Amino acid sequence: MNSINKVKFGKVPLVFPIPIILAGALVRGKPNFETLGDVGIMGIKPPIVFISSGQDHYTNIGILEHETFSINFPSTKLLSKTDYCGIVSGHDVDKSQLFNIFFGELETAPMIRECPVNLECKVIKEFSIQHRHIFIGDVTQAYVNEEFVIKKEDRPRIVDIKNLDPIIYGLDNRYYKIGERIGVGYQEGKNL
Numbered sequence: 605m606n607s608i609n610k611v612k613f614g615k616v617p618l619v620f621p622i623p624i625i626l627a628g629a630l631v632r633g634k635p636n637f638e639t640l641g642d643v644g645i646m647g648i649k650p651p652i653v654f655i656s657s658g659q660d661h662y663t664n665i666g667i668l669e670h671e672t673f674s675i676n677f678p679s680t681k682l683l684s685k686t687d688y689c690g691i692v693s694g695h696d697v698d699k700s701q702l703f704n705i706f707f708g709e710l711e712t713a714p715m716i717r718e719c720p721v722n723l724e725c726k727v728i729k730e731f732s733i734q735h736r737h738i739f740i741g742d743v744t745q746a747y748v749n750e751e752f753v754i755k756k757e758d759r760p761r762i763v764d765i766k767n768l769d770p771i772i773y774g775l776d777n778r779y780y781k782i783g784e785r786i787g788v789g790y791q792e793g794k795n796l
């Protein structure tokens with residue numbers, strides 16, 4: 605094992621792979637979406653998530669106004685529109701017509717119908733750090749497209765995560781698809 609040599613890679617936050625999401629907000633009465641890789645779960649029960657968005661991003665205006673946002677998981681079919689939302693800003697371009705939009709219980713967090721999974725979030729904390737604005741949200745509702753859901757013991761379950769076909773990103777600035785299922789959580793280590 606001592607023969608595995610390491611190369612210092614620099615001060616890079618090499619957390620990978622990253623799911624790519626579209627963060628949605630209602631800005632000045634119109635839905636706006638920005639592409640984000642800086643997203644994550646902070647806890648499952650209660651369900652807390654965060655997004656980190658550049659200080660001057662147009663999306664932030666709507667999140668701060670309504671204290672709500674959405675996290676939408678595009679499938680690979682939406683790759684070019686997803687990339688586009690990360691290239692252009694709502695400050696310059698109206699991105700409200702790119703997708704079919706729906707609203708949920710909070711009424712001010714626009715969500716994308718074509719994205720198989722959507723999280724509707726209520727801001728519970730927000731702050732600036734360096735040139736970023738961090739929004740921590742309580743997930744008030746999760747939505748999954750019906751075609752990917754079955755009912756088991758009266759609870760909805762996703763048939764196979766692979767079918768959702770999420771866009772994965774690496775810090776090599778490349779997009780990927782997910783691969784094969786290789787095991788079951790809390791099981792694979794049991795025989796050690």
Ligand SMILES: Cc1cc2nc3c(=O)[nH]c(=O)nc-3n(C[C@H](O)[C@H](O)[C@H](O)COP(=O)(O)O)c2cc1C
Nearest residue numbers: 638639640641642657658661662663690692693694
């Ligand atoms: C693949 C990809 C990932 C991105 N990840 C982030 C991110 O995590 N945080 C961020 O602030 N901007 C990120 N961006 C850039 C924003 O999406 C971009 O600045 C966008 O134009 C902001 O839109 P808005 O001004 O309409 O809110 C990413 C862009 C791409 C293409």
